[in-house]
Amino acid sequence: MANELACACRKRLPSGLAVDAAFRLPLDRATVTVLFGPSGSGKTTLLRLLAGLERPDEGCVQFRDQTWFDSTRGVSLAPQLRRTGFLFQEYALFPHLTVRRNIEYAARDPRKASEWMSRFDLTWLSPRLPRSLSGGEQQRVALARALAAEPALLLLDEPLSALDSPTRGRLRQELRRELVESGIPSIIVTHDRIEAMALGDWMAVLIGGVVHQAGPIDEVFRHPANVQVAESVGVENVLPGEIVGRAEGLATVRVGGTRLECVDSGETGAVCVCIRAEDVTLAPGSAAVSSARNRLAGRIRSLVREGPLARVEVDCGFPLVAVVTAQSAGDLHLNPGDPVYAVVKATSVHLLPR
Amino acid sequence: MDWQAIGLSLRLAILTTAILLIVGMPIAYWLTYSPRRWRFLVEAVVALPLVLPPTVLGFYVLLAIGPRSPVGAIYRVLTSGGLLPFSFPGLLVASVLYSLPFTVQPMAGAFAAVDRKLVEASWCLGVSRLATFRRIVVPLAVPGIVTGAILSFAHTMGEFGVVLMVGGNIAGVTRTVSISIYDQVQALDYTAAAETSLFLLALSFSVLALTYSLQRRIWAVWPTS
Known part of the structure; x- marks a missing residue:
């Protein structure tokens, strides 16, 4: 089977927006894919469809040789079996568990958890509760927790949006490095051009629920497939x-x-x-x-x-x-x-x- | 003061609360996480004891657990000839039904108040629905669970109509404290009635005061719930 994520599914939302996402990601080349689009274009919904947290009305999702969803065959794999690491916008750390317990929750054994903690420089925060952490620290814990579960695919929903702007700039590069180092294919939702450029290798442009273009990021920026894409990636001197x-x-x-x-x-x-x-x-x-x-x-x-x-x-x-x-x-x-x-x-x- | 009745009421209230914690949790879970379609029916059934006159509820329970009913028949076989009506176990069954909404509603409310994203995050980490419920939802819903338990306890301590219908008035078996007070008033023994009433009032107040002080502390630890 091809080493790719193939998605072709439709879902109508209560808001009236119909997400109709058809795209393929070659996972060997698209290490970090940016899911880019204006607010309200259905980016988060698409991510949730991939994670199995939302059920498409019809279509199919194929990840490598595993069918995650297929409406014609009635297949719908539970989120637990898809093993996608999902990083929520507000991080969704378990508030009653310490940093260490949050990571142990995801890791198979405590020794692995310790490794993840030292890799993300979290050991000194280990007895703290999430609410006592800064935004940047929470983001690190959330990423470490997601990776500790050894996911096959990482899904990140605006991972930097909850941070203040200087921290965001600093963590952007750190995040890119961590994602590439982990070697796990990642899909990052963002509506920020600079963030997209700085983080991604591959880019899928979602406008009004429809994927208009997917390809290497340079190509999308240099040769937008149509006017809508050109407008949304709107190159005001980001080259x-x-x-x-x-x-x-x-x-x-x-x-x-x-x-x-x-x-x-x-x-x-x-x-x-x-x-x-x-x-x-x-x-x-x-x-x-x-x-x-x-x-x-x-x-x-x-x-x-x-x-x-x-x-x-x-x-x-x-x-x-x-x-x-x-x-x-x-x-x-x-x-x-x-x-x-x-x-x-x-x-x-x-x-x-x- | 009728210490025997007070003891019986305490025993009944503690057992009822314990059973409700076990029975109520799956119902509350179902109400929180099941699809919307048929939920309203179960919600209505669970809430019924809130509005139904205790005598009506008691009457149906009496019929349902009578020796000729399936429940009564099974009980009879299991206990080799035992009867549920006018016995302590029968009273327990009625109390559980009567206090069900007092456990389930605060619990379901607390479960629903747990941030859905935390639950989804747990699922995505490969943790099953049941384990997620046990390790994430329940710990974060502790205040609601405690409230449910306390309310059921207090409600059972003071129940009257259902007890009278199902349990009758057998000293040491089914004569609870509220029935004892009624008896004392009927017998014009106002002093005894006043003592027992005061005791019940003090107990109820202490339990509620304890709950509220306890909850504040729990909320200080877990601000999200």
């Missing part, structure tokens, strides 16, 4: 890139056919490049050289005025959105089709590991 060189504290990253210089933050290989639209300056062709490291020649693709600001999309080998004041746009006589230089300081280019 896939690759580090191609570094010198004197600066790194060179290739995006499309263009090279950008940015402050070296120690990343290597594939990265996502994030540039805030407000950090992109536009200059007419004749402008003098400035201190900014990146001057990208391009053409204005579109210009939309939004009150006192103008949103300018420049095609400079890749689409780059700039937000300038409407007044500047007028002074520079910016019009669609005109050549223009997009100027980005090296310090405004942020790299995230992928």
